[in-house]
Amino acid sequence: MSTEAADMDEIPPLPQDLSDKLDVLVEVVELLGLDSIDFASYSPVLSRLVDQSISLSLTQERLRATEQELREHLGYLRHHNGLLEHWRKTLQEPGSSTSEESSEDLERRRESLLRSAREYHKELEALIAQSHPPKVTITALLQQQEKNRKLARDIKDKKAKIRTFQGLPPLGLLEESEIERKSMSPIPVACELTDPAVSALHPSRRCYPLAAMSAAFQTRIDQELEPLFAPRQTSRYSRNAQLFSLFFLVLVYAALFSTFIIDTTRLLSIISLPSLIQTNVSTPSPARTNSTRALGVANKIYVISLPSRKDRRADMEVLRNKLGLDWTYIKATASNEPIVSSILDWVRIVREGPPTVVTSEDEVTESTPGDMQQRIAFRWPSDIDALARSSLPLDLWDSGVWPEPSNHAARPALDRPDVPLPCATKIFSFPSAARLNGSWDINHLPEHMVLTPSRIACWHSHTKLIHSIANGKSSASEVSIVLEDDVDMEQDIQEQLLHLWKFLPPDWDIVFLGHCWSNEKLHPAISIPTGYKKSILRLLSRSRSLFWSSLHPSNGPKCTHAYALSYRGARRLLLHLRYPPFAYSRAIDQAISWLITSGRLKSYSVVPSLVVQRKIQTSDIGSGTGSKWRDVLTHGFFDDETQ
Structure with a gap:
C-alpha cells in the first residue's frame, strides 16, 4: 500500500x-x-x-x-x-607679353x-x-x-x-x-x-x-x-490549448472577409440612413417631378427670345429636338418699344423728384430741411413673406406712393431728359441726375454702369415671365426653368439635375443652372449627410457621389441665361423686383445678385455650370457678343456639332 x-x-x-x-x-x-x-x-x-x-x-x-x-x-x-x-x-613663361x-x-x-x-x-x-x-x-x-x-x-x-x-x-x-x-x-x-x-x-x-x-x-x-x-x-479558455488554433483561424477569416464586412456595413448605413441623422437635421426633399420633357425636375421650361432673332430660335430648336425637350417661347421686350422709354422716364422722375429713397439721414446731409421732410428711409414692404407664401394674385407693379410708369404724364417734364442714367450700386436710388451731372462726367462711366434701354427691356422681359409664373395656378412644389435663347447645355443635363435635385432643401427659391462673374464655389457644396457623425462620413467616403453634390449656396451669381424658380421663389422674387425704389435701378442680374447676397432670396448654384452662353452672335444688351466672361461645358451639345 x-x-x-x-x-x-x-x-x-x-x-x-x-x-x-x-x-x-x-x-x-x-x-x-x-x-x-x-x-x-x-x-x-x-x-x-x-x-x-x-x-x-x-x-x-x-x-x-x-x-x-x-x-x-x-x-x-x-x-x-x-x-x-x-x-x-x-x-x-619667358617672353610673356602680359602687361604689368x-x-x-x-x-x-x-x-x-x-x-x-x-x-x-x-x-x-x-x-x-x-x-x-x-x-x-x-x-x-x-x-x-x-x-x-x-x-x-x-x-x-x-x-x-x-x-x-x-x-x-x-x-x-x-x-x-x-x-x-x-x-x-x-x-x-x-x-x-x-x-x-x-x-x-x-x-x-x-x-x-x-x-x-x-x-x-x-x-x-x-x-x-x-x-x-x-x-x-479564466481557466476555461486559458487552459484549453485548442484556443491557439481557433485564434489563428479567426485571423485568417477576418483577413479574407474584411472587405466584404466593410462594404456590408456601408450598405447597412445607407439603408438605415434616417436613423443616423441627428434630430435637428431634416432629410432633403426629393425631386419635384419626373417629367423627362422638362429636364426631369421642372414642370415647364420657358425661353425668352425676341421674335426678330430667328437665327437664335433656329439654334434653340435644334437643341430642343436633340435633347427631346418641350418649352414655350416668351416674347422678349425690345429696347425700342414704348414701354421701355416710359420706364426710363419714370426712373428719371423718381430720382429727380420726391419722394427719394435713402437708407439713413447721413445720405442727405447737404439737403435742406424742406427736402428732409420729403424724403423717407428705405424699407422693404413688411408683407413680402406673407404674400410669397400665399396664393393671392400679384400685380406686375407695386405703386404705393410712387406712380406707375404708364401714369406719370401729368408730372412736370425734366429739363435734361437726354442725360444717361447710371446703374444703382446700393439698395437706394442714385442722387438726382442733374446734380450728378454737375459733379461727375456721366459719359465717362463704363458701359456696364449705364442704365441703357436694353437693360430696361431685359428687366421687363424677365419680370413679365416671373409675374406669369407667380400668378399661375400652381402647387407649392411646381418648378419652372427660365432660359435665354443663346445657350448651350450639357448632353447629360437631365441625369445631373435628377441627382442634384435630391439635395435641395424644401425652402429653396432659385437655382442657377449657369452663372458668370462670381466664385460660386466659395461656400461648401450641400450634401445629404449634413449633421452625421464623422465616423459615418468616413464610412461612406467611397460612395461620395451618392452623398455629395455640386450644388453650392450662391455667392452672388450674375447672368440670367439659365435659372430655375420654385413657385414661392417666383413670388418672392417678383415682390422684390416690382418694388418701385428697387425696380429698374440696375441690370436685372445685378439686382438678383444683390437680393441673394443680402439674404432676401435662398439661392443655390450648380458648379460647374450645366448651361452656358454661347457668345457667338450679336448681344441684345451689350456691344459685340457681350461681356468677356467665357464658360465652357464638359460635353456641350453644340461643342460636338462644331467638331
Whole structure:
C-alpha cells in the first residue's frame, strides 16, 4: 500500500522536446513584451522597428546631401585652382607679353579666389564638425533584424506545437481527474498505454493513475503559459490549448472577409440612413417631378427670345429636338418699344423728384430741411413673406406712393431728359441726375454702369415671365426653368439635375443652372449627410457621389441665361423686383445678385455650370457678343456639332 502511495506522489517529467518548446514560447513572449496573443500586443513592437528604420534612412539621406554639397564645393575649388595654375604658368613663361596692369588684375583675382577658397574651407569644416547622430545605430538595427528572424522561427515552431496540444485529453476529463486525485478516491489504473506521447513518459511501461498523469501535466502547462494569460484568470479558455488554433483561424477569416464586412456595413448605413441623422437635421426633399420633357425636375421650361432673332430660335430648336425637350417661347421686350422709354422716364422722375429713397439721414446731409421732410428711409414692404407664401394674385407693379410708369404724364417734364442714367450700386436710388451731372462726367462711366434701354427691356422681359409664373395656378412644389435663347447645355443635363435635385432643401427659391462673374464655389457644396457623425462620413467616403453634390449656396451669381424658380421663389422674387425704389435701378442680374447676397432670396448654384452662353452672335444688351466672361461645358451639345 505504501508503494502505491509513493507511485502516486511521483510526478512524471515532461518530454525534453516539449519542455524546450515551451521554454522557447516563454522567451518569445518576454522578448515581445506581450500581454495577450492578439495583434494589438505585438503591433507596437513592429511600429517601433519601422520608425527606427525610417529614422536611419533619413539620416543616410542627409549625409548623402551633405556629401554631394561638399563634392560640388570641391569641384568649384579645383576649377579655380586650375585657372590659377594656368595663369601662373603663363606669367612665368619667358617672353610673356602680359602687361604689368594685367598682372595686377590677375593678382587681385587670385586674392579674391583665395578668400573664396578660405570661406568654402570654413564652411566645409563647419559641415564636418556638425554631428548628425542617428536615432538608431547600425549595430542595433542588425541586432533587431536578427531578433526578428529568430522571432519568425519561434512563431513557426509555435505553430508546430499547436498540433501537439490537439492530442491531449479533453479539458473536462482533466478537471475531473484532478478532483479525484485530491480526494484520494480509487482511480482505475491505465495499464495499456497506447498513446505514443504517453508511452514516452513511461519507458519502463509502468502504469500510472490517469489522475496523477493529468494533474502533473496540467500543473506544468499552467506554469509555462501563465505569462501569456495572466490578465485573464479564466481557466476555461486559458487552459484549453485548442484556443491557439481557433485564434489563428479567426485571423485568417477576418483577413479574407474584411472587405466584404466593410462594404456590408456601408450598405447597412445607407439603408438605415434616417436613423443616423441627428434630430435637428431634416432629410432633403426629393425631386419635384419626373417629367423627362422638362429636364426631369421642372414642370415647364420657358425661353425668352425676341421674335426678330430667328437665327437664335433656329439654334434653340435644334437643341430642343436633340435633347427631346418641350418649352414655350416668351416674347422678349425690345429696347425700342414704348414701354421701355416710359420706364426710363419714370426712373428719371423718381430720382429727380420726391419722394427719394435713402437708407439713413447721413445720405442727405447737404439737403435742406424742406427736402428732409420729403424724403423717407428705405424699407422693404413688411408683407413680402406673407404674400410669397400665399396664393393671392400679384400685380406686375407695386405703386404705393410712387406712380406707375404708364401714369406719370401729368408730372412736370425734366429739363435734361437726354442725360444717361447710371446703374444703382446700393439698395437706394442714385442722387438726382442733374446734380450728378454737375459733379461727375456721366459719359465717362463704363458701359456696364449705364442704365441703357436694353437693360430696361431685359428687366421687363424677365419680370413679365416671373409675374406669369407667380400668378399661375400652381402647387407649392411646381418648378419652372427660365432660359435665354443663346445657350448651350450639357448632353447629360437631365441625369445631373435628377441627382442634384435630391439635395435641395424644401425652402429653396432659385437655382442657377449657369452663372458668370462670381466664385460660386466659395461656400461648401450641400450634401445629404449634413449633421452625421464623422465616423459615418468616413464610412461612406467611397460612395461620395451618392452623398455629395455640386450644388453650392450662391455667392452672388450674375447672368440670367439659365435659372430655375420654385413657385414661392417666383413670388418672392417678383415682390422684390416690382418694388418701385428697387425696380429698374440696375441690370436685372445685378439686382438678383444683390437680393441673394443680402439674404432676401435662398439661392443655390450648380458648379460647374450645366448651361452656358454661347457668345457667338450679336448681344441684345451689350456691344459685340457681350461681356468677356467665357464658360465652357464638359460635353456641350453644340461643342460636338462644331467638331
